[in-house]
Amino acid sequence: MPLIVTKSDRTRSLQWLVLALLFGTSVVTYIDRVNISVTARQMMPAFGLTEQEMGWVFSAFVVGYALFQIPGGWLADRLGARVVLTGALIWWSVCTALTAFVAASPLAEMIGIVGALLFVRFALGLGEAVALPSFNRAVANWMPPDSRGLGIGIAIGGIGLGSALTPPLAAWVMVNWGWQTVFYLSAALGLVMGLLWWTLARDRPDQHPWAHHSAALTDSERSDRGPTHFWMSLFKHSTIWWLVCSYSCLGYVAYVYLSWFYLYLVNVRGFDALQGGLYASAPFWAILIGCPLGGWATDRWSARQGVTRGRLLAGMSGMAGAGCAIAAGAFADSSLVAIASLSIGAGCLYFAVGAYWASTSDLSKAHAGALSGLMNTGANLGGALSPSLTPWMAAQWGWPIALAVAGAVALVGAVLWLKIDPAKALDG
Numbered sequence: 001m002p003l004i005v006t007k008s009d010r011t012r013s014l015q016w017l018v019l020a021l022l023f024g025t026s027v028v029t030y031i032d033r034v035n036i037s038v039t040a041r042q043m044m045p046a047f048g049l050t051e052q053e054m055g056w057v058f059s060a061f062v063v064g065y066a067l068f069q070i071p072g073g074w075l076a077d078r079l080g081a082r083v084v085l086t087g088a089l090i091w092w093s094v095c096t097a098l099t100a101f102v103a104a105s106p107l108a109e110m111i112g113i114v115g116a117l118l119f120v121r122f123a124l125g126l127g128e129a130v131a132l133p134s135f136n137r138a139v140a141n142w143m144p145p146d147s148r149g150l151g152i153g154i155a156i157g158g159i160g161l162g163s164a165l166t167p168p169l170a171a172w173v174m175v176n177w178g179w180q181t182v183f184y185l186s187a188a189l190g191l192v193m194g195l196l197w198w199t200l201a202r203d204r205p206d207q208h209p210w211a212h213h214s215a216a217l218t219d220s221e222r223s224d225r226g227p228t229h230f231w232m233s234l235f236k237h238s239t240i241w242w243l244v245c246s247y248s249c250l251g252y253v254a255y256v257y258l259s260w261f262y263l264y265l266v267n268v269r270g271f272d273a274l275q276g277g278l279y280a281s282a283p284f285w286a287i288l289i290g291c292p293l294g295g296w297a298t299d300r301w302s303a304r305q306g307v308t309r310g311r312l313l314a315g316m317s318g319m320a321g322a323g324c325a326i327a328a329g330a331f332a333d334s335s336l337v338a339i340a341s342l343s344i345g346a347g348c349l350y351f352a353v354g355a356y357w358a359s360t361s362d363l364s365k366a367h368a369g370a371l372s373g374l375m376n377t378g379a380n381l382g383g384a385l386s387p388s389l390t391p392w393m394a395a396q397w398g399w400p401i402a403l404a405v406a407g408a409v410a411l412v413g414a415v416l417w418l419k420i421d422p423a424k425a426l427d428g
Contacts, residue, residue, distance in 0.1 A: 014208055018142050019154050021201050022135050025085065026158025027165075028193045029131050030258075030284075032096045032124070032186050033061060034163050037262050038170040038280075039179035041273060046179075047103055047113050051391050058259045058387035060118040064125025066380030072130030073373025076137040077366075080203035085134045089194030092127030095120055097187035100180040132156065132357075132376055137369035140361045141204050146299055148361050149314075153295020153354035160288030160350065164281040167262050171277030237426060240363065240371070242419040244378035246315070247356050249413025250349060251379025252386045253322065253406045257283050257346055259387040268399050269335040279339050286347030294318055295354025307362055308423045311355040318352025319414035321345070323407045330403035342403070349410065359422035367426070382409075 036043075040054050049057075076084045098120045102108060108116040135155045143151035170182045202208040261283060266276040294314050302310025322345045329341030360372040386406065393402040 010210070011205055014205060014210060015142050015151075018138060018201055019151060021197055022138060022155035023158040023161075025089065025131065025193055025197060026135070026155055027162035028089070028158075028186075028190050029092075029128055030159045030162030031166050032092060032190060033128065034166040034258055035096075035170045035182050035186050036061075036099065036121070037259055038167050038277060039174055039182050040263065041266065042174055042179040049114065052388070053114050055259070055388040055391050056114065057117045057121055058255075059384050061121040061125040061128075062255060062380050062384040062387065064122035065129045066125075066377050066384060068126045068129035069133060069373040069377040069380065070370060071373070073133030073137070073369035073371070073376075075130060076134040076369035076373075081134040081138040081141075081369075082198065082201050082203050084130050085138075085201075086194050086198040088127050088130040088134070089190050089197065092124050093187040093190030093194070095124035095127060096183050096190060099124070100183035129373075133369045133373040136357055136360060136372040138201075138203075139357075140365050140368040145361075145365075146303055149295040149297075149299040149302070149354040149358040150292065151295070152357040152361075153292040156350075156353055156357065157288055157291035157295075160284045160286070160291060162284075163258065164284035164288060167280035167284075168274070168277040171273050175273060237363075237424070238419070239421045239424055240374070242416055243356065243359060243422075244375050246319070246413045246416035246420065247375050248378035248382035249409045249416070250319065250352065250356070250382070251376075252382035252409045253326070253345075253349055253413075254379070255383035255386045256390055256403070256406045257342075258383075260390055261342075264399060265335075265339070268394075269338070271335075282339055282343040283346030286343045287350040290318070290347035290349075290351040291353050294351030295358070297351070298355040298358055302358075306423065308421050311359050311362070311422050312417050312420065315352045315355035315359075315420070316414045316417040318348050318350070318355070319410050319417070321348030321351070323410035323414060325407075326410060327404050327407035330400045330407065345407070345410075352413075359420065362422035362425060364426040371426075 036058070043049065044051075044054055072084070072088075099117070102116045102120045103113045105116065107119065111119070136152060139148055139151040139155060173182050173185065262276055262280040265271045265279055266273065271279060298310055298314035300310075301313045304310070305313070325341050325345035325348060329338045329345060332338035332341055356375065357372055360375055361368045364371050390402045390406070393405060
């Protein structure tokens with residue numbers, strides 16, 4: 001009997017292809033942002049940088065990343081995720097390579113080594129800013145409403161793999177070939193991913209050359225159409241601003257892991273460079289599990305109990321679990337217990353991510369890119385604080401207090417979910 005490939009089978013296969021490409025791009029984004037937290041161990045003495053100056057360099061990326069979230073999401077809504085994400089991959093891959101040698105360039109002679117690093121990492125942040133809003137735009141176009149939490153959970157779950165692989169691999173490359181090589185290899189990987197995305201992805205199912213074209217999207221399904229009053233209604237919609245505030249709390253905590261966890265293990269817990277790279281990957285393996293699991297859970301709970309309660313259960317439980325686990329790890333005497341508890345905290349934190357991003361599509365599919373960009377701006381404004389504030393608090397009161405503050409911020413983010421109602425759609 002011949003195998004019959006139906007239209008729905010073909011569509012599902014393409015959906016998984018797009019999710020796989022988004023997952024791969026997510027891996028690359030976090031390799032390109034986490035690598036500097038490992039190479040900082042050799043960069044700091046090589047250039048005479050203090051911890052505070054390195055914190056400024058970390059924060060420069062986050063500031064650029066935060067500032068271009070909304071424009072990046074708007075571009076994805078208007079131009080489509082295919083062209084926008086391809087251009088962004090090329091841009092930030094070039095900036096990643098520049099990080100390796102900008103301190104010895106004429107730019108460093110003009111504005112100093114710290115100034116040159118600040119400039120390049122800021123530019124890198126501008127490029128990466130379009131990534132997650134473009135992911136959300138693609139997921140909104142390709143996935144049905146009851147699967148968008150899982151879709152964005154898988155896409156963003158690449159954060160976990162990229163961040164888990166980077167510390168041990170970057171540490172090994174750094175020890176054997178020098179820290180500059182880490183940035184060159186990361187840049188090459190980004191360019192390869194950009195080529196794959198441009199070649200294999202399309203903005204919508206009906207545009208893909210491998211898809212059946214008999215059923216074009218209806219006007220109500222087209223993502224580039226929406227109410228003209230969208231931006232006016234945006235500022236009157238309280239759920240959006242509570243969502244932004246809550247996600248800002250998540251961003252603050254996330255950047256503690258992304259910026260300081262490796263150096264915390266090496267400088268505070270006493271692991272050597274390679275051991276620290278190995279153990280520093282533990283929170284990100286937890287993220288790899290927690291992110292898609294949370295996306296799946298919020299879809300299932302929303303189907304059974306409604307969108308408002310389904311998103312709240314996943315978002316609040318994830319943030320509350322993160323806060324408790326981080327606080328416990330902060331004061332653990334055993335280094336291994338601390339790593340385990342802090343890793344569980346990271347997994348819980350990203351369990352909540354699917355609920356946040358799916359809520360932006362619930363509120364407005366037509367403007368999912370711009371709206372998620374607005375939400376992620378909040379996350380990265382919060383994230384801009386923690387890379388500099390965390391070492392300052394650690395210097396004043398010790399690392400247990402600095403980490404406990406991050407746990408408390410996560411608990412605040414959990415409570416704010418009580419004010420969020422994604423069932424109140426802007427497009428309605």
